[in-house]
Amino acid sequence: MGIETKSISIEKVKTSRIDQIDFNNLAFGSVFTDHMLVCDYKNGAWELPKIVPYQNISLDPSSKIFHYGQSIFEGMKAYKDKNDAIFLFRPLDNHKRFNISANRMCIPEIPEDYFMDGLTTLLKLDSAFIPTNAGSSLYIRPFMFASGKGFHASPADEYKFIIACAPSGAYFAGEVKVLIEQTYSRSANGGVGFAKAGGNYAGQFYPTQLAIAKGYNQVIWTDDTEHEYIEEAGAMNIFVRINDTLITGPTSDRILDGITRKSIIEIAKKEGIPVEVRKITVTEVVNAAKAGTLKEMFGAGTAAVISPISAFGFKDTDYALPKLDTPYAQRIKKIITDIQYNKSDDPYGWRYKVTN
Incomplete structure (x- = not known):
């Protein structure tokens, strides 16, 4: 059973950046949507996810991501059809692989409902950013890293899970x-x-x-x-x-x-x-x-x-x-x-x- 959508707090941007994006000339992964999903792991458990305006992250200089490299990510895409319906491609496989990566890097697994309900809520909120031009899509980057502090060479005690999205054109042009x-x-x-x-x-x-x-x-x-x-x-x-x-x-x-x-x-x-x-x-x-x-x-x-x-x-x-x-x-x-x-x-x- 998934988390209830109302459990995902949403802080909307005051002014959208969508008018600044040229959807006819999209590079890959260089412009971003209005919002991102953030979820913190503290005291041995995942807190409830929240959606906030796309923004910088503030971390302590001793955060273990900087020193011991506990970091994983996934790559996904969202698509729109001619009726503006939104689709993903095999997202449960991405979630499964994400947790396989997490286990290998000694990072706590993210529950499926946090991953999927958080992602779909984010996509619905920022649906206007999903391109409809041929060959374009909304690139989705779920990632997780060690935010816990300390110079000791050991797994962190705190982690941050984020999903950020970028309307994108083709990754490679030609052969x-x-x-x-x-x-x-x-x-x-x-x-x-x-x-x-x-x-x-x-x-x-x-x-x-x-x-x-x-x-x-x-x-x-x-x-x-x-x-x-x-x-x-x-x-x-x-x-x-x-x-x-x-x-x-x-x-x-x-x-x-x-x-x-x-x-x-x-x-x-x-x-x-x-x-x-x-x-x-x-x-x-x-x-x-x-x-x-x-x-x-x-x-x-x-x-x-x-x-x-x-x-x-x-x-x-x-x-x-x-x-x-x-x-x-x-x-x-x-x-x-x-x-x-x-x-x-x-x-x-x-x-x-x-x-x-």
Whole structure:
């Protein structure tokens, strides 16, 4: 049973910022809605969530987030259909993964009703910020971090859960060129690679900047020991198409259990596309590129949905992907986005209606 909506206190803004937003020219995640949800964990329990005007956060300099990195987040989107009804895409999977991340980082779990009722109340309040332009959506960022004080290296005793939202355009524009990483690692066995922990992404920035300096857009991460197994593309899961078979690596301690990834696998199976979930070696991909059997590579994640890869670099050689008339990436992305925007039937039960 969910918390009653009346239990969520709401402090509305005095003046909306919506007139300052150009919905026809939205960047990704750089302008924000009027309100945010805040919920504090103190004295061993979660307090009732509240919605307040979007604002800065004040923290003690000894707050443990600054020193020991207890921080997790999720990425979600809200969509409007042609009748202005609001929808989410597999939000209960986001909540489940959020708590998996929380457990790994020794952070208390957030109850489902706090997460879902808080989110839907926030979306209804700021519904005018959900874009209706093609390809746009309201990006939703639930996050949680250690707000408890002290320099002692131990889990905090207080935490803050926040949901903030940003009307956004496309995450990536067009195809990307990637570099297969052979020196740095994103994560390791027994580590926190499967969690959406802030530090996972901070550690990616330096190798990615090195790749950008060489003319690439992103890095393809490989395993931490041999650098032979392909694992993720930037901050996304990765798919490889060899001939007519779509291949993606299995989830593990090192690889995020992506919701878009799971959706692609289910759609591909339903569409009759051969799918293999198995380890993929760099050697296999390079040999397929040389033989002309490598047809597609693409990243998959909430922000971009599917991001086609136009070429990859490995050991000072670039390999271009062919231009296809009907790539799997385009076909599957349309199926996903049509479900998200309520343009088609949803045989999977993924669409979650927020308003009528």
